[in-house]
Amino acid sequence: MEDFEAEGIFWLTSDPEQQLVGSVTFDPAEGTTLTVFGRFSSLGSLNASEPPILARIYANTSRGEFTLEGCWSKGYTYNTGGIEKETFHVNQAFSGGHFPEDFALEFDAVSVGFDQLAPWVRRGQMKWEIDSMEPNNFGSTTGVRVEYSVPQVESYIVGTDTVSLRSAWSTNGDRLTRAEVKQNPFFKIEYGQRKPLDQILLDVNGMQDLVTLSVDAPTTPTEITLWRSDLEREVGEGRTIPVMLTLYVANTAEHVRLNSHQSIAKILFPFDEIGGIETASRWLDVSRRYRTVLGGLLTIKYAARLYEENQYANVMTAAESLHRLRFANELIPKADAKSRRRKVVKAVRHAIGRETSEWLNNELLFSNEPRLRHRLRELTEYAGSHFVVVAGPTDQWVSVVSGIRNRLTHHDERQPLDRHPGDVYFLTQSVYVLVMLCLLRECGVNPETFARIENSPAIRFLSAKVNEIVPRYARGLRG
Template sequence: MLAEVDIKRLRAGAESEKLEEIDSLGVFWIPGYDDDQLSGRLRFSPTEGINLSLVGEFDNRPRTGEPLRQIVGWIGSKEVTLDDCFSRGSYRRYPGVIESRFHANRIFIGHQFDRRELEFQSVTIELAYLGSWINRSGIDDHRMHLPGSSERPYEICFTPLDAETYPFSRGELTLGFSHLYDGDPISGINLKQFPFFKISYHRLMEFDDIRKDVGRIQSLMTLCVDSPVSVDRFILRAPDIRLKLLSGEETKQEQEVEFRAPVLRHNPPSQREVRRYDQMFLSFDEVGGLRGIVNWIENSERFQRALDSLMSTKHAGRMYAENRFLNVAYAAEAFHRITRGGSYMPEGEFSELLNRYIEITPEGHRGWLVDRLGYANDYSLPKRLRKLAMEAKSVTRPLVGDEGRWANTISGVRNKLTHLPGNESPFSGGDLNSLSESVYSVMRVCMLLECGIPQEILASKRESSSASWGADKIKSAVERVRAQMKSSRGSAEDRHNVDSP
């Protein structure tokens, strides 16, 4: 039953629907005001977002810029829900009609929701590079040699692959396969296969929680494939959302509800290059298959903020080199703080010492003192970075060299960019990008280790192109920025960060 729905969908030629643009006329209204319907035009683009233009104005219209939870309606024969909307104002053309415009942050195709109803029990996703990552195929093709003939015909055999399932605390994760077969033996046959993940939950789940689980799988694949991985299709289902016939009668089959939202870095399937095994950091089997993904889903939640900051450097279409560097530095510090902690002295002893300082400090300066010393007991950034680099050294030593020297350099650059005066960065964008890649590489290993990927599997990637391609650039960048910081008229703190062992 799992694969049946998806096979039917693909047989209908839905491969071309992956994040396709929408430009459709329809009728729309605010939930609860069914008698106040307006016709209009709905447009969706992965890069431009979701925009609705209506003929006329809602009687219960929001003011310009005012948020509006939802707008529902029909486009063709499909129900739609525009969620997290806001008004972009109304315009009157003379002579002519009033046009009201809205922008939405996300859209659900297949059902009309009330905000309180955004709960589902399963999600099916198709991801960029998933087929290459799992490296499994039901298609077998080869040339045959016929004795006495110069012709070498092809023989193609297709055996549908079986689904695999693995449980986790909130449900189960399935790797499934669907396929598309069309054409005919006269004009030609087209056969394609599509792997997908399906998460089935034990109970109804809030959409935002489902989206976080999907995002964790997306992040893991990005770390492993070593390229930004986008979600091509995002299909939701719930037991109480049923497929309706044209007569309005509900069937027993669950209705597919497709979720779409604009993406920061859209890479259409037609423009993607194939990712080969040797271009990836880890394959599906090397992370432990479904079991490894489940471990990642459950354990990475703990350091979600650090992971999001790290992933921002991969999924953003454009980002200043300074921002990229600061994002990965924040990710490293936050990850170590969350997963390792670290303090100079026991917390009770530090609190007692801080209270003594507060007692002898004039009341008007006590707030300042607490701000300055509140985190004084925490590990310093160089120490956190060095400990992370030591954990990852079996893979990243060729990139970072001496871990202590590298950690002090990264910390010094971070301080220079955030704490010191001046409007321009003293470092080149190329050097900052190289240093960012070194921090990213260390964090990738540490996060994968934290979620149960064996050390020996990661260590085997030490010489791979994915793990070592930027070593020379990184080493050169470290030397240049150290020289720049030593020669600049920085603070004593800068000199300490660069020169201390």
């Protein structure tokens, strides 16, 4: 999303008579801020001990109509000369119209573009031909032809929702010194049942995560547009068109986004090779089910600064959460484990006493859950044979990454880790790849597609590091 500042007139939906002059500013990384000259007195006290009062504010600005949702006062100043100024944080800013006062933030459809979507899907590529009197001699050029084929809509239905890949295009230039064709691919999700905005934003985040995982670069939304069937604008006598609302919200990935498109050589899984729109549509359900997994996993891509120990803890938590959600969370049937625990506790109570038996019962409550090593081992099997390219012998890798997690968590001074710079970082990346492959399998990607990682320069470099680190730690973690 692009930053902007727009001047205009602002008023509370609850008090349309009090209109103040001011400006609204949007920063893609920090969000939206409203500054007005004067004060919306009906918002109540600014006492820091009281919770902020959220308000909906209308605006007519140089960029059109805005509805500012979830506004709360950040501060008020009274300057010499009688100039009053109040500043508000704005949770969400919608351009394109004013909501009714009782309007619920629920919508029928959303479209979203991403900065790395074009190099990932590679639709509508532009071609040009140069005519010249002599081959390869541009000094004798007689004509230049540009060809652009508008990509067709690709759609797939998943449950009651329809996900489609579309493209907007435009031309520009003065036709004398410059002419250009621009295209912007985007995903559109049409819901079978109207969705609350917070759930829609989770879907936007989910699609963002898929692009990030596939292109191996942090991805940010470039535009988010919302529709509702009961929101229309009259454009003539008897004619109406749907109102398209553009949503402005902050995104943490803006802090780390690339300044240009990811190069083809660095993209891990091109759109078509992982199944195109069908896989992207299935991913919608995967991202909903594994939201906590993605939340932990993608911190290493979206966070500007994290200690490597925090990165490691996050990806390990993501791996464990994925296993808990996807695989059996018990070693033997629950009834058998419960019966066995009761027998052991009963025997201890008779032999030692009630106090010890109660302690033992509490200690055994989670004894039937798989240990971390078991979980990681099952995930490596699910990811498929191509993960060996990254990890080397998986049993040794599992032993090391789980052992390091335990040492970092429990801080056993008697068993210090002989860490070299970068060790934990590269092991973090290897766990990231494991969870990524498992998540892609969840939306139906053929494991044979994962053979692509063998040709990735980044994966080859990671593999060399991990295959040096793991044997070294395996010796030090024995016992």
